[in-house]
Amino acid sequence: MKSLAVLIFFFLLPISGLAQTYQFSTYGLDEGMFDKFTYTINQDQQGFLWIGTGIGLCRFDGKEFENEFNGDSIPSIIAHTSLLDSKGRLWFGHENGLLSVYQDGAFRLIEPSDNHRSKITAIREDESGNILVLCQQSGLLVIDENLNIIHERDPENPEDPFADKFLYDFQITPEGNLLVGTQNGLSIFRYNEDLESYIHTGTLPALQYLGVQELVCSIHEDEYLAGTADEGMFRITGTGYDPEGYQVEKIGLGTGIEYANISSIVFDGKRRVWVNSLSEGIYRFDLDENGKLGASLLFNVENGLPNAYVNQIFVDEEGNQWFSSPGNGIAVLRDQAFTFYNIWEDEADTDVSAVHVDGDTRWFGGTGRIVSVRGGGNGTFSYLDRSNGLPNDAVTALYTDEQNNLYIGTEKRGLYRKKAGSSRIAPLLVSRNSLENNIHAIDGDGTILYVATNNGIYTLNPLTGERTFHTTANGLPHNKINDVLVARDGVVWIATLTPGLISVNSDKQFLISGKPKLEFKTLVEGKDGIIWAGSDRGVFQFDLNKDTLKHFGAEKGLKSDYTYAIAVDPRGNIWAGHRMGMSAINSDRETVRVFGRESGFNSDIRDNAVDLTSGGQMLIGSSGGVIQYDAYQAREDTMAPRLSIKAINIS
Template identity: 20%
Template sequence: MNVQRYAEHAIARDDSLRSRTGKSNAPDNFSIREMVRGNALLVQRHVAIHLHILYITAVMRLAWCLLMVFAALAGRAQPTASAADLRFQNFDRRNGLESLGFFNVVRDSSGFIWLSGNGITRFDGRETRHYAKGAGQHPLLQGYTDNLVVDRNGVLWIGGAGGLCYYDPSIDGFRYIEPPPAGRIQFAYAFAFDGKETIWFSSNLGLCNINTRTHAVLVSKMSGYTNPMAALIDHLGRIWVGTAYDGIRVYNPRNGAMRTLRVPEPDGRPAAVPAMTIDARHQVWIAKSKGMVRADADAVKDAEDSSFVFSELPALRMVEVAGFATLPSYSGTEVRWIATAKGLLRFDTQSGTLQGAYTPMAENPFSIASAGVNGVYADGDGQLWATTIKGLSLMNPASQNFKSRIITSLTQKPDPYILDIGQDRNDTDIVWIGTRGAGLLQYNWKRKKMLRSFEQFDAINEGGYGVNTVVDDGKGRVWFGFRNRIYCLDKKSGTIRQFPLLPTEKNFSYRNVIRKIICVRDVLAIASSTGLVTYDPQSGQYAVVYSGGTSSDINRYNLMSVVAESDSILWCGSKCGLTRINLSSGAWTAFTGPKAPTGLPFFNGVNYLASDGERLLLATVTDMLEFNKRTLRARPLPLPPGTPNSDVRCVLLDSLNNYWFNSAEGIVYVNRAKRNFRVFTSSEGLENDVSDVPLQWIGHQIVFKGRSSITHIDPYSVENNRHVPQPVITAFRILENPRPFDPASVGIKEMELDHRENFLSFDFTAFEFNFPDKVRFAYRMSGFNEEWISSGTKRSATFTNLPPGHYVFEMKAANSEGLWSKPVRFQIYIQPAFWQTLAFRGLLVLLVLGLLYALYRYRINQLLKLQRVRNRISADLHDDIGSAISAVRISNAMAMRRSQESGQVAPLLAAMGEDLKKMGESLDDIVWNINTPASDWKDLLARMRRYAGQILENSAIPYALHFDEPQQLPSLSLECRRDLFLIFKETVNNAARHSGATMVTIQTHFNAGHIVLEVTDNGAGFDPLAPSSRNGLKNMRQRAAHCKADFRIKSAPGLGTQVLLTMKITQKS
């Protein structure tokens, strides 16, 4: 594996160097490509090399066998099978990984996993993003990448044959470093990060370093070595570079001192150094193509010292090592994880022993993906990542609850369907497994190894199907029930004996089914669908304890489960309920029906029973109950709210007083002390989400039986998922077009968008690699909706038609335990359009105010213009017509004085004078109506008083005036005011000239927005309905109708007259 990897390194570097300089890195001044494509002589060399590799492979296989023997015999080393029972989560093409041959793996500050190899791959547990050579606007310049490192700011740096670059999320691409003065960086390998801001790397310029903050590159004095493969920085600040040909170069940047350490192979040739690491005791672990050695960093001096000796690790002799990683163990000691071509090794640094080798196991669905491990990496969450030739593997120490074994691969049966497991009483490492499709199996539980299988029970039975129950009596015999018979296996001889049918079967019309066999004292208690029978192996006799024979007894004696309280008392669960049976006396008591004190419904079938001291736990058809043996009362199990409890087939109680049961939703664990629960499904390691086969104990472990596998868990070390998923926004789209962004900046600095960019979409995820399908999400857009929106497992959100403004998109995630993370933020500012800006709105307000002011000024000017017209008309009427009428009147008076002698002229001139007088009064009224403001009520009422007084006094008629004092009243229109005054004049004139009244009363008052005019006289009266040739009454009605006023006349001959006018005064002028 390392030879292939090195060849890829060398070819890529040689091609890059030759394309730029015309020179080659290869020995003897010819290129690697020429070596691969050479002539016949080179082909012969390749054949020889191939044979040599085959030889080495054979030797390494032998060494591996010796290694396993050494590990098994080591005093402190754990057995390989036990150590290999770790749970790995494997990712491959089914998870979207396009390429499987990954080399290095790192995790950035956002939580993404980055993999090197053919391009760069980014992985979040569910989705991948592959960056290939030349793809995108800011692409990689090399197809093959090797070294990856993440600096303290979370930036990913990549090295390879194309030079040195880093990933910039704001452009979703790669930025290459500008060449230093010494020349262009053509390749970059063997990274070493000091944990601050300096990365050391090897290039065509020699050993260099780059400041990750300023991107300044410095070239050291160390050069002249070829094919760098690995590097580290020791506690003294020295840089160690492992090469393919030149051993290890040690450089001290403080004084420029250089030192070469030759790492020998067993045959004396210099070894290639593909990987190195340093531990807390300053021991440098050095990988070779054949084995591994250690060097004391404190013993390595700056000066050359040919006497330096490496310490060998015999346990790893001849093993091809590819990488190292360190994780703390539960005891606090360091555990070194070693990537090799033969699996992932676990090495205890304190004891110096190999504790286990992890390789693929066909019977373990959660074993590592491949034995060919290219690299190993420990992330900040304490998880171990391994890159293999078949994909990516993850080992989380906090997610080791469930362990599984696939029985199918052990039995070669397609669907064994496990029904029952019984523990061997003579050897606690052995269990007996009853199946539906593979008979009876003997299985080493500790070593996870199949020992024997028994399918041919007798000549009648062609294969052992439906072994429902298995029990070991501790006397070298295993009893099991198959259909309606019991069988006995002699463990020593392997022979199986069949026993007669149960005596209860003849009492029923259907075939019996044996459900459970338990050992009570020296007899077997056999629960079946026809009742309870005991069998005494010593006498060979059956005894019927509890059974019937009528059709009404079918449910009562159809036993589903049985548990022993003592040597004589059994509790049985049936289709009809719960029954207590005394084996000694044969007496039984049913705790069902309306007369039973337990309150159990009669047909509430009991599927499963479990005994716990004074309590029985019952899994019934509809509920789970707790039955007190002392008080004989049942009550529902005290479960936290929301606990799924439908279709329960079994319930167990562990020693910590916690419940375990299988439901329609999965395996449910209820922590009674904390009042919470968890639901385990296939995502945690179960073969299926739910099993209809009861759970059971094997030693101190609870076993879940599936169709083809056994899954077990230690209930006393259940690891709650305390890992809070790390949320991250993975994509941002505007109008469905991706927009690159920098996750580190958008949380503290707003991204400005145009007003048309208001259709936004976000993709997000959370890093929960062990249970990714159980992560739940919630989000909100502050500034638009302050409430959190639960999206469940959906990992996207879309917002449409957002108005301009400041927004903060927040997203958080919860793990399978319901623990929520802190939200991540994405700040957005949608700029308003110019017509939505405050300045534009202010300008618009000013424009509207200006327009209103212009309209106001126009109205004022029009009113002034109208008033000027009125004044001019008034002046014209007064000056021209008034003066003319006055002249006529004067002439008329003079004529009358001069012609007093003539009696005929005088009456005519008198009539003319009277007409001219009336014309002057009318003209005066017109001028008054035009020239007086419409809102001047006082002037109107005063004019009415003057007119009434003048007319009535001239007629010598007593009168009374009662006018209300006007308040702040609306104006009348000019027409209505004129009509009101003319109606008043006509009424007063009629009263003075035609009524013959001796008293006239005139009243005006204001009421509810109306003016009421009332004129009353005690004159002769008249009939208002009688025909009349005069127009006065008709004109008054027309004027009242014009102003929508109410006009009424009450009169009769000899009864006087009352005129009543009611007019609205809320009309606009």
């Protein structure tokens, strides 16, 4: 019985042991970037992305890159760091110690004194609106709201608190003190009103001699995370300017980051944090209610990350994760809800033509082969093929009965069965009528199997062997039955060439007025007994309780009118499978989201090849393997599309 799965609010692990792949989109020279070396990413209030490259800045509108801007000429040199301040101004710190500020559509260049220029490593804004700029070897700059430099280090003063320090990053505490990461640990600086300068008050003993190259505020007040060069990540808590007032704890033990080289830590809301590990990849950590590290996932070159050398992470206003790297441009991971697997040992043939979930066992069918994955995330694999009795034919349907017997529908060779506990597959019903051997779908009610074929639909009682046939000879509108659905109320519906829904075990039907020419391809039952049907002309909602009909087609945003498979996720969204992608329908808002190449789809969804696990994961068969969708990992579309205007021409 295909229906909306019972909701269990926890995450199942991915299918362990499979070659899982996450789909990243990359942008480099071939996509129009001006340089493949990238160092910082930020976003302005109009929604444009700004990228600091090896030859200066460029702006990205989602389609095109540009590097010609109004205002002062800005350096054609690396911008290592950036900041969007409270006034909407974008600040960029360059390799040569200059600052570029983008305000009101034009750039202004800020030039410190010649003897105060070194690589800018961090930019922050204090509570007064002043901008504090950390220079790697020349200390601290302070710039007021009017873009005037009001403080810079005197290089002739050997007593300057920043003298002889290699400076990486800093944060401003609520009291106005500075925590500064250096090549020799984490130092504290207090502002002295009389001296009108900062005073070095000490270094945290637990971090002494460690290169602290990244420092971010945590989700809790007076708490910070520090990334080090080759010593992993630390949590720092405390207040004041006395090093003894701070506690330091190494975190991430046992996760793979114990000795990572970390240069970027980014919080993504209150329950997730992203951490880079140079030369390894990107770690994503879930956070518990106390902000402690929980489950982790490593994105590396083996599961889709284009390059392991990611130097900066940026999360845009829509929740997309962007990654900059030296030599490989930028990459973006737009949605981690989709995971792509090749479940076959033969990587050349990735096709998965049938999917069925039975408790904690997932069944997948291909041509002349079947694999079962038992135990959910434990990933115990069992392969069946022609040596077990399976014919050399595409598996088009899979179904298990209450005794755990497996029924196998094939494209041309009829119906087969594997009894529970056995590895042998035997023919159960192979007809002399080739049309009857062409099976599209199987469903059941606990006692009777319903088998959809090119010669109508037949029922089979596996215990008695009794069969009944439904064809055009006894009332069906057409013999080609593309899908069969046993609804929760016991009514059996079929998808065929007819302008509506037809039941084969009752007199119920729902015909569309005007009798349009339609071929229904796939069926699923949603909430409140509503039947959703995919066709060659879009997706239809049949509400038999209210006697209403809704239609979603390409004109309403569907990726394609032709639908091969349909499913309901735990949030109640309707998913339609197409060539090279899927569409998600929010029936309450009557909106449609489309997922195609930009989301990683590069294969075709197979007929009726979709099912849900008890944990709410949707498993989809495609020409490229298994696609797993986790509704609980998905981003909700909460923002309206932003209109970004570059220029207005008046003639």
